[in-house]
Amino acid sequence: MVMVSWNWWAPVRTCTLPCGTTNNAGGRLYIIIKWVLVPANEVQFTQVKYDFQQVQAPRLAGLLLKLFTILIEAPLIGSLITGYLKKQNKMNEMLRNTVIPEPPMFKPEYPPQEQEAGVVDLEEEGKPEDRVKSALRCLPHHDPAGRWNSKSTSFRYWKIRDYAYAYRSGLTTPAMVAENVISAVEECKNMVPQIPLLISFDVEEVRKQAAASTQRFEEGRPLSILDGIFMAVKDDIDCYPHPSTGGTTWLHNVRPVNKDGVAVSRLRSCGVIFVGKTNMHELGLGATGMNPHHGTPRNPHDPQRYTGGSSSGSAAIVASGICPAALGSDAGGSIRIPASLCGIVGLKTTYGRTDMKGTLYSPGTVEVIGPIASSVDDVMLVYAAMLGSSPADKISLRPPIPCLPNLSSGAGSVDSLPLRLGKYTEWFNDVHSPDISDTCGKVLTSLSEIHGCEIVDITIPEIQQMFMAQVVSYGSESLCSLVPQCQNGEYKKLALDSRIPLALFQSLSASDYVAAQRFRRRSMYYHMEIFKKVDVIVTPTTGMTAPTIHPSALSCGESDLEVTGNLMKFSVTANVLGFPAISVPVGYDKQGLPIGLQLIGRPWGEATILRLAAAIEQQWQEPKKKPIIYFDILKAD
Structure with a gap:
């Protein structure tokens, strides 16, 4: 078991590498990488780095679009294509290879809010x-008559x-x-x-x-x-x-x-x-x-x-x-x-x-x-x-x-x-x-x-x-x-x-x-x-x-x-x-x-x-x- 810490995404994470698993065929090593997030309330905002990345996917139209659609809907090839796209955009890294300590929020939940002023x-x-x-x-003054009769060209x-x-x-x-x-x-x-x-x-x-x-x-x-x-x-x-x-x-x-x-x-x-x-x-x-x-x-x-x-x-x-x-x-x-x-x-x-x-x-x-x-x-x-x-x-x-x-x-x-x-x-x-x-x-x-x-x-x-x-x-x-x-x-x-x-x-x-x-x-x-x-x-x-x-x-x-x-x-x-x-x-x-x-x-x-x-x-x-x-x-x- 190897524990390594570094900056990845925004907060500090801990990377866990359980390794040494072998199969009966003799000696194949499987390495599983999991990124473990610190709890949200421990994240230091001052250490956060901007992390937004451009979506990685080709532009498709015409015959190429038709061919790509056929392939991505095919049982075997389709799973390979979607898997590649998700890898390119780090979907599996974020969703499957990351341990997230917070419980899920299946719909927005809000703390009580103060009444707004001047309403x-x-x-x-x-x-x-x-x-x-x-x-x-509540609306500000508006002069429809003046607007209707206005000669303004704007x-x-x-x-x-x-x-x-x-x-x-x-x-x-x-x-x-x-x-x-x-x-x-x-x-x-x-x-x-x-x-x-x-x-x-x-x-x-x-x-x-x-x-x-x-x-x-x-x-x-x-x-x-x-x-x-x-x-x-x-x-x-x-x-x-x-x-x-x-x-x-x-x-x-x-x-x-x-x-x-x-x-x-x-x-x-x-x-x-x-x-x-x-x-x-x-x-x-x-x-x-x-x-x-x-x-x-x-x-x-x-x-x-x-x-x-x-x-x-x-x-x-x-x-x-x-x-x-x-x-x-x-x-x-x-x-x-x-x-x-x-x-x-x-x-x-x-x-x-x-x-x-x-x-x-x-x-x-x-x-x-x-x-x-x-x-x-x-x-x-x-x-x-x-x-x-x-x-x-x-x-x-x-x-x-x-x-x-x-x-x-x-x-x-x-x-x-x-x-x-x-x-x-x-x-x-x-x-x-x-x-x-x-x-x-x-x-x-x-x-x-x-x-x-x-x-x-x-x-x-x-x-x-x-x-x-x-x-x-x-x-x-x-x-x-x-x-x-x-x-x-x-x-x-x-x-x-x-x-x-x-x-x-x-x-x-x-x-x-x-x-x-x-x-x-x-x-x-x-x-x-x-x-x-x-x-x-x-x-x-x-x-x-x-x-x-x-x-x-x-x-x-x-x-x-x-x-x-x-x-x-x-x-x-x-x-x-x-x-x-x-x-x-x-x-x-x-x-x-x-x-x-x-x-x-x-x-x-x-x-x-x-x-x-x-x-x-x-x-x-x-x-x-x-x-x-x-x-x-x-x-x-």
Whole structure:
């Protein structure tokens, strides 16, 4: 028995080498290496070295992608390939050859949190429209009349309050706006290249909802500020009468939709008009938004680039102006990544803050539903309507009363409540283009100089292991949801790029899953220690701006895990640990592509990150770029 100690990953480990085992054939020596971690509470943060490594895998498209998929699904060769990929990315080192002293944490567990200051409580058990009314009182001053009559040529998105003003003033009606929405969706279908934003779109259903909303306004009884507001829903969230395909061609045949998901139902009670189901990366198994079945949505800022995913259509339909808001889901950044790449706002809520009933992967431990909108104001309104924990989460998580920052008064501003912002510099700067870290860094400097925020240097141990915990957790949970279909061969109907991660997920063992949950507990400890010193952790949202769409990927897909790793580099923390996080646009790179800044909050700390996001949005006064693909729905002729 040999004991050796050295620095490996971040903390000091102990390597144990039991050797000397021989077999009966005479003399073969087996050496088993195990890395033994010290307990998380003994890790010295000052000794931690940045350890994030790029995903190691080749880019595949066309015939190579097809051949690789055939091989990785083959019984013998497939296991060799997955074994090699896991070795290249140190999966076995982390999951199987490491002794982790912590017990597993199978879903996020939070210590009690203090009530945030400068907030307005929302009645979780009350009506969604009452929560929206409370949220409206929290918003800063906005002059819809001035906006409507303005002759300014600078570009700005229409806000929900602009729509509400237009309806209440008789300048237009939901029925009239519906025709503009329908025309825009049809125009996108006829563009070259096509812009396939929606998988399910029923013109008469849209007109029916708009007519009912118009009648409510004519009778003077709109349901809420959201009445007549057009929204789209990601295709893994149930919205009756539309099917939920999850971006596939077949899942709706084995999983019929009979009613709205809980979040959709709450929004519908506020008068929201649902346009249809948005395109998405198939089954959420990618971060670009590519979909060979239904077509790949194009980034409104550059149609030759991806929107990001997997909530690709939801982000694109908001960024193009067709809807002021949309619903997405987020298991590894799927709301924040496309929001960042499309230059809009995306909120991932705390795990358990919203009810996931009526989604493809419910129940799970990493995914949540959240709003995507063009402004922080609109995100707050939609969030207020849809929030509310499931009965099971209320028992197990004991969520505190939901609240919003009171942005209508000075008492709720960042100036009156200066925040401590945590920045892990090595991680923050580990981006594909320095434009991203430079732009995000300037925002932090401004927050410090203008609003008195304190920038605190932090260190986060075991980022690589946290990334791996997300992959294993989401992969195991998504595969579990698809087991019947995988067994009867339906998975062969999936796109090639979707079948590759499923093959990898199938190679994971029960012990891999448990090891990932042990890392989840370690990471939770590290972050809760960090949150004793800071209020918000700040990073770029993505490690790169919108990647180029290769023509070879459009027909049969593409597997580029290096791009996926760059897009997800900063997002998985909030999923593994269930923290709230928001992406807010802060500028553009040298190619004119949007850059997003991510704010990660304490458990249940939505109000804090919304307050800071609003300050950033207000601070960033330089003119926004009008997307190349944009429809002025509200004032369209």
